[in-house]
Amino acid sequence: MKQLVLVVIFILILITSLVKNSTKEIEDQIFVINENIRPLKSELEDVLLEFNYLSSPEKLVQYQTQYFEKDLIKIEIMSIKEITINNENLEINDLISKSGNE
Amino acid sequence: MNNKKNIILEEYENEFSYKKSKTNLDIQFNRIAFIFFVFLMISVIYSIQLLHLGSLKAEDSKKFLSVNKNHRADILDRNGNYLVKTVKSIDIGINPIEVIDKKKLLINLQLIFPDKNYAEIIKKLEKNKFFYFEKKISSENYEKIMLLGDKSIKSEEKLTRIYPQKNLFSHIIGQIDDDNNGISGIEKSFDEELKITKDLLRLTVDADIQFLIREELLKFKEVFRAKGSAAILMDINNGAIISMVSIPDFNLNERKTITDVNYINRATKGVYEFGSVFKTFTVAAGFNESLIEPNTEYLNLKKQIECDGFKIREYSKKTPTDLTVEEILVRSGNIGSVRIGQKIGKEKFKSFLNKIGLLEAIDFDIHEVGKPTPIKWGKCKLATVSYGHGITTTLLQIAKGYSIVTNGGYDIKPTIIKKKLFKKDSQKRILNMGVSEKINKILRKVVTNEEGTAELANIKGYEVGGKTGTAQISKNGRYTRDKINTFVAVFPSQKPKFTLVVMLDEPKTNSEYVYYYKNGKEPTKGTPYNTAGWTSVEVAGKIIERIGPILATKYMEN
Numbered sequence: 001m002k003q004l005v006l007v008v009i010f011i012l013i014l015i016t017s018l019v020k021n022s023t024k025e026i027e028d029q030i031f032v033i034n035e036n037i038r039p040l041k042s043e044l045e046d047v048l049l050e051f052n053y054l055s056s057p058e059k060l061v062q063y064q065t066q067y068f069e070k071d072l073i074k075i076e077i078m079s080i081k082e083i084t085i086n087n088e089n090l091e092i093n094d095l096i097s098k099s100g101n102e
Numbered sequence: 103m104n105n106k107k108n109i110i111l112e113e114y115e116n117e118f119s120y121k122k123s124k125t126n127l128d129i130q131f132n133r134i135a136f137i138f139f140v141f142l143m144i145s146v147i148y149s150i151q152l153l154h155l156g157s158l159k160a161e162d163s164k165k166f167l168s169v170n171k172n173h174r175a176d177i178l179d180r181n182g183n184y185l186v187k188t189v190k191s192i193d194i195g196i197n198p199i200e201v202i203d204k205k206k207l208l209i210n211l212q213l214i215f216p217d218k219n220y221a222e223i224i225k226k227l228e229k230n231k232f233f234y235f236e237k238k239i240s241s242e243n244y245e246k247i248m249l250l251g252d253k254s255i256k257s258e259e260k261l262t263r264i265y266p267q268k269n270l271f272s273h274i275i276g277q278i279d280d281d282n283n284g285i286s287g288i289e290k291s292f293d294e295e296l297k298i299t300k301d302l303l304r305l306t307v308d309a310d311i312q313f314l315i316r317e318e319l320l321k322f323k324e325v326f327r328a329k330g331s332a333a334i335l336m337d338i339n340n341g342a343i344i345s346m347v348s349i350p351d352f353n354l355n356e357r358k359t360i361t362d363v364n365y366i367n368r369a370t371k372g373v374y375e376f377g378s379v380f381k382t383f384t385v386a387a388g389f390n391e392s393l394i395e396p397n398t399e400y401l402n403l404k405k406q407i408e409c410d411g412f413k414i415r416e417y418s419k420k421t422p423t424d425l426t427v428e429e430i431l432v433r434s435g436n437i438g439s440v441r442i443g444q445k446i447g448k449e450k451f452k453s454f455l456n457k458i459g460l461l462e463a464i465d466f467d468i469h470e471v472g473k474p475t476p477i478k479w480g481k482c483k484l485a486t487v488s489y490g491h492g493i494t495t496t497l498l499q500i501a502k503g504y505s506i507v508t509n510g511g512y513d514i515k516p517t518i519i520k521k522k523l524f525k526k527d528s529q530k531r532i533l534n535m536g537v538s539e540k541i542n543k544i545l546r547k548v549v550t551n552e553e554g555t556a557e558l559a560n561i562k563g564y565e566v567g568g569k570t571g572t573a574q575i576s577k578n579g580r581y582t583r584d585k586i587n588t589f590v591a592v593f594p595s596q597k598p599k600f601t602l603v604v605m606l607d608e609p610k611t612n613s614e615y616v617y618y619y620k621n622g623k624e625p626t627k628g629t630p631y632n633t634a635g636w637t638s639v640e641v642a643g644k645i646i647e648r649i650g651p652i653l654a655t656k657y658m659e660n
Contacts, residue, residue: 057313077563
């Protein structure tokens with residue numbers, strides 16, 4: 001009986017060390033991945049900041065006057081259409097009903 | 103003689119017997135008990151501490167986290183655009199005591215930074231006191247200067263805030279000092295959270311809409327030569343502020359110390375008399391108390407009344423003497439509003455204004471909030487307050503008040519913080535049913551009717567409703583010719599979603615400006631009167647025209 005208990009304890013210790021060893025490897029991998037993500041994240045933030053600056057409304061207005069005066073035009077609300085899919089049929093309606101309370 | 107000697111041996115009783123001392127036993131028991139008691143106490147204290155920490159709210163528990171001096175969370179708008187971004191920068195300082203060869207150091211520095219004023223640097227080196235040589239150094243120059251290997255050169259990592267939107271959110275965001283402490287705006291009110299949290303702080307504002315509104319305000323500040331102006335666009339159902347602009351503003355990247363009072367946040371801090379925009383509250387209070395209906399008639403209204411020597415007149419001589427409640431609001435009748443106010447009574451009216459949050463300072467997300475001047479409800483106060491005079495409040499509170507009276511009577515809390523938003527269903531109804539429906543119909547007529555005062559804001563497709571307010575500015579206790587012109591727009595009228603408040607501080611008329619009417623009438627040149635109808639309404643109309651397509655496509659479904 002005593003021997004059996006000792007054997008069980010020994011097996012448990014062995015399994016624990018094996019599991020611990022395998023998780024250690026995973027932990028190492030996670031650490032490495034996290035370390036690799038960190039600079040990418042920082043780079044993404046910088047690129048996003050640059051994008052936000054370059055696509056800020058002030059810049060867009062500047063681009064419009066400089067390069068796209070004819071392409072970027074203001075759309076009147078009454079000209080905006082709404083596309084809905086109804087029973088696989090495409091329906092195009094005015095966003096604001098013309099018979100509205102005007 | 104037989105002497106018998108009897109020896110009597112007395113039984114010897116040895117009283118000594120070895121026993122385990124009772125006291126000894128107690129001592130041993132007490133030791134175990136004592137150790138057990140100590141452990142018990144430690145575990146009880148530990149458990150109490152755990153329970154205490156567990157019961158703390160998320161915000162409170164953050165206080166226990168350490169504050170990182172070199173961290174400050176970024177701030178984004180509702181679409182994920184950066185409004186504020188933290189970047190790390192390095193400052194280079196020199197400790198003259200540690201310099202071995204001053205000449206060699208100066209030559210090396212001159213090679214890296216040829217444009218510096220070296221006469222001044224030599225003076226600083228001679229003073230033998232630490233000084234900053236270059237702040238926010240570029241990574242290229244940092245590498246070069248560190249390669250010199252001089253131990254007198256010290257580098258210090260600093261935190262820098264970058265504001266890609268420049269002036270756009272200056273009054274909302276605020277500034278920080280050199281030690282990473284917020285000194286105004288959100289930077290101040292969320293100072294601790296920004297230093298602790300690893301998450302980003304998301305606001306309810308929209309950079310695109312903010313830009314368009316600011317552009318129009320700047321344009322019309324020039325047209326009407328106003329001292330300043332402000333506008334707030336708010337979602338009437340949840341109090342989310344989509345845009346809040348106050349002009350003049352400042353570029354946050356320049357980090358200037360602002361002392362000029364003209365840079366006050368007119369949207370939240372400035373406290374003003376707004377005039378006739380208050381008439382909507384008077385009529386709404388009457389509806390809420392079921393004392394009046396839109397068609398309730400007021401007959402024989404005088405052109406002028408007097409209260410305690412103070413004259414109250416109609417603004418226009420053309421105002422008829424018989425008016426319904428609806429006509430009083432559409433034509434912005436002063437005397438009719440006084441009569442409605444008198445019918446409501448001082449206590450009920452006061453309670454109504456308090457309920458919609460106009461009399462006390464508002465609890466808002468930034469510290470720069472104005473406190474309405476306390477009202478002394480004397481003999482004539484009810485009469486003057488009924489048409490919006492003798493009562494002051496902030497533009498933000500006007501926006502909140504209009505939102506409540508038009509959203510079905512639900513209480514809202516204006517906010518610029520996205521996570522603070524909650525749904526309309528969870529909000530408390532503070533006004534009776536039907537009040538908003540009646541008010542919305544009348545506000546629409548203020549814009550559509552010819553007698554109304556806001557014809558210029560009748561933008562096709564938006565169903566704009568609203569109310570104008572022209573108030574003279576009181577300086578040193580006397581009313582002057584300078585004015586505060588305000589227009590509160592609520593749209594779309596059938597199911598309101600937005601409140602837009604536009605205020606111009608001391609505008610003037612412009613004889614060259616051309617007004618284009620929306621109903622096909624011939625354009626007119628020149629501002630005929632310095633009233634809200636000819637100034638703020640025009641600005642609001644232009645703003646709605648520009649931001650309308652974004653609102654209609656981006657916000658209506660939400």
